[in-house]
Amino acid sequence: MSTAVPVHPVLNFRALAMPAALLCVGVFFALKSPEFLSARNLSMLAIEVSITAVLALGMFLIILPGHIDLSAGSGVGLIGGLSAVLIFEYGWPAPVALLVGLIAAALIWFGMGTIIVRERVPAFIITLGGLLVFRGLHWLVIHNATIPVSRGGETNLFSLLTTYYVPPGVGWGLAALVILALAAVAWRKGLRAGTDREKIFLQTFVAAQMIVLFVLICNAYRGVPLPALVLAVVAFVIYTLTRQTPFGRYLYAIGGNEEAALVSGVPVAKVSIGAFLIMGIIVAITGFLQTAYAGSSTTTVGTLMELDAVAACVIGGTSLKGGRGTVFGVLMGALIMAALLNGMTLLAVSPETKYIARGVVLGLAVWADVRLSRR
């Protein structure tokens, strides 16, 4: 871990508070419905968490410098729908259709970022406009119909995104690789003078156990689902970006004090627009995953996903004013949000109650955050 990146004083307490909250959610649903802890449901949960978390990680890059993206959910629907239409109606090969969707999203978000940063229009307004425009475009593209992600029920790259499971052997191989990499990083950190070796060992040990447990559960069903790997890659990239590159430091600096960042020589405009560009790519990836998970693009795909993403960030300790937050926190936040939704669906909770519960959890999380930061 880099030394200079902020560690909030209450982070340690939080780092425990979030797993504790997650545990409560888990225990509650496990008691209410034995099905919750079944290998099948946990595999489904893994897919749902992955989708929520990927989008939340993109949102994290937007919130860090103090912006927000309300258009992400509509964008998810639009880009998934666009690629589905190219495949289903125009017969394009799936990889090409996905690539076109990805490029379109990158361009759209680059454009929004440019307007927000260069013209100084608040992100809230531009992306609120985006929310409406993209929803309209989405419905236009799919003519308010249901567009499957593949023709005639055959499998293609698009449909495989959420139906492919890594064979058990390969799953174990990947797990071993990741654990080895973690151990190597921990060992290098441990060599440094003045580090808390015991803590590093414990962290690595717990992480390794979690990975083994995860693969064990997934293999008890069909294997590690592909979205989990996508999340692993995205999380690794975002973690490296925020902790290990000037770009990431700049995001924290802009969120902490934009004027000081500018005078310190931070290329504020380029970095902020860069964050939006990356968000576009992540919206596309989420769009593919979410649409594939639904099996087809319909008018409701992606609805309100932007709010789940913001909620995951905030529950994970990201400050909406910018300048504070961690990737680990966002992942925990996404896990809590997704577990909550999954559990309620299992219990056949009515949609109205689901909305209320999500809202209440969000409110409580932010309230707790404010209380904790006040010390």
Next chain:
Amino acid sequence: MAAILSATNLVKRFPGVVALKGVSFDLVPGEMHALCGENGAGKSTLIKTLSGLHPAGTYEGEICVDGRPVAFANSKDAERAGIGVIYQELALVPEMTVAENIFLGNEPRRACGWFIDWEKVSADAKQLMDRFGLNIPTTAVVNDLGVGHRQLVEIAKALSKNTRVLILDEPTAALTEQEVDVLLDMLRDLKKRGIALIYISHKLDEVFAIADRITVLRDGQSITTLEAARTTKNEVIRHMVGRPIEDLFPRRAGKSGVPRLVVENLSVEENGKPRLENISLEARAGEVLGIGGLMGAGRSELLMHVFGAFGRRTGGQVLLEGQPLGPAHTPSGSIHRGLVLVSEDRKRYGLVLDLSIGFNMALSSLEEVAVGPGSFGLINDARERRRNTEYFDSLRVKAGGLETVVGTLSGGNQQKVVLAKALMTEPKVIFLDEPTRGIDVGAKLEVYELINRLTDAGQAVVLVSSELPELMGMSDRIVMLAEGRVGGTFTRAEATQEKLLAAAMGGETSLN
């Protein structure tokens, strides 16, 4: 006379540091009591303790008002006991009028108690202004007032609450000389009315002009209390730093070399208003170019524009090492070219206050310790830490370590962090805008020594200062600005306070 406010053996601990290690002092009605001490000596902590910001129970020792022990739970309690504080950072709402600000949170209500009695607000505000002989329209919006007037509004606000003890933290840091005079006159008047004042300032001239007694703090302890009439500046400084100071401005002029920065006939406007007109100057290697002028003369604007963070160029050019700089350039571009700026307002333009010392120090030169393409290279943690530690040690930053949050540091140490950040870019030209504002004598000396080291190494330093002695003491050449134009250029030998002031007032004024 019985003390209106006294503190006995105050001890205040923070995680990792003891800010007050036993401070005692007392204040009698109608007295002006100055607190002097280096940054980090504990002045701010003492004020916060006296005014209830550090509530009772978080410190040891005793605070008495009128001889009775008090335990303030918050600043409202202190206000009720008659203690008011004017902080360094003014706490006015810029969009509200003077009257609204004065009664903010204390608005007189109409009979039913629900609605604000606006007539009474403006009448009371006017009455308050009249009572203290202030000539500020109460309907003016604070945004339209100068810093000096805002300060007076703050004081009026404190007085509206029947304040008997008024604490002023560096009230003149941002004021012009005339504004300082107005303020000091007002404070003398308050003294006559029996109000006790605690005055914190780094400017010893002011302290001696107005204080009755002086308490010196050092390293969290009250060292001594002196009668202003029976002591000298040197004695106070000696107590502050714990050692005598021989030379206040230790400028070692070296040989000046090639021009590093040349400004030719530069004109700049902002929002359609011309701010700088036809400015020409040059800064040479190994030389300190001083830039002076009254408030609003365009000193900071000049630096900020050349650096790429202010205004639109309407004429002229800037050459850095012979190559044109701008007009459409950014600070990041300037830094890559070897020009760096240390702003006068370190909290606004200098630091990300919530983040660590290490984060802030490295911010301007992260790409130097990263491997890979530009912003997306991978930072080498070990290299970054090594470099941070080197500057942390060589600038003698007083803090727990690189992880300490910058916002918790004293002004002088914050300034050192900003300087470290600028130096790490390995600049050829360095702009220092009021580098010693609000920092103590010891830290000032360190800044001056640093300037010497920079010019010895062949860098060009451009120093902006509103304090003429500092400008004359540290510069090899001085350019005085007057209303956006060059009012006069002087060598170190030519410069006298009179000539510089005359040039600052418009240049054409006769020198006789």
